[in-house]
Amino acid sequence: xxxxxxxxxxxxxxxxxxxxxxxxxxxxxxxxxxxxxxxxxxxxxxxxxxxxxxxxxxxxxxxxxxxxxxxxxxxxxxxxxxxxxxxxxxxxxxxxxxxxxxxxxxxxxxxxxxxxxxxxxxxxxxxxxxxxxxxxxxxxxxxxxxxxxxxxxxxxxxxxxxxxxx
Numbered sequence: 826x827x828x829x830x831x832x833x834x835x836x837x838x839x840x841x842x843x844x845x846x847x848x849x850x851x852x853x854x855x856x857x858x859x860x861x862x863x864x865x866x867x868x869x870x871x872x873x874x875x876x877x878x879x880x881x882x883x884x885x886x887x888x889x890x891x892x893x894x895x896x897x898x899x900x901x902x903x904x905x906x907x908x909x910x911x912x913x914x915x916x917x918x919x920x921x922x923x924x925x926x927x928x929x930x931x932x933x934x935x936x937x938x939x940x941x942x943x944x945x946x947x948x949x950x951x952x953x954x955x956x957x958x959x960x961x962x963x964x965x966x967x968x969x970x971x972x973x974x975x976x977x978x979x980x981x982x983x984x985x986x987x988x989x990x991x
Contacts, residue, residue: 867916874913874920877936885931894950894989897939905945913940914975934965941969948974949990953983 877897884893902908917936921929934950941948949968954961964983967974 867912870913871916871920874917874936877939878920878924878932881932881935890952890987891989894935894938894987897935897950898989899939899943901945902943905943908940908944910937910940910944910946913937931965934967937967937974941967941974949988951980951985952987953980953985955983 880896881893884896888896914937917933921933925932931952938948938950946969950965951968952963952965954963956962964980966976966980973980
């Protein structure tokens with residue numbers, strides 16, 4: 826199926842259907858953006874995301890997980906309604922996919938946690954583990970009001986090992 830610039834598949838939500846603060850979007854409900862839709866402000870936001878990514882890469886081997894997570898907690902912004910969490914999620918995933926291709930859940934979760942807290946949402950960051958094929962696999966995700974936020978798959982198979990804030 827070929828789409829014209831600015832068109833979106835019928836089964837995907839449009840920007841005006843973006844999730845509101847009253848509910849938590851699933852990955853399928855997040856707004857759809859395309860590379861052609863980059864806006865001037867996106868470059869600034871991507872620079873901030875890269876700055877946070879640099880902070881994560883620097884600190885993750887130097888401090889405990891608890892200290893790392895606390896360093897990403899953020900006070901509510903003066904204008905939290907201006908923070909477009911769907912766009913932040915889209916840009917963060919794009920940057921991380923280009924740089925890491927996979928296994929970036931902690932980095933993504935820390936960045937989303939930061940912006941969700943700034944937006945005044947009751948966000949928590951959660952770390953869990955599961956044993957698969959004899960190996961221990963870890964995962965990190967963000968919850969808002971107790972529900973996973975913009976996760977691609979189920980997280981209920983993981984045993985939670987750490988949550989912030991408690």
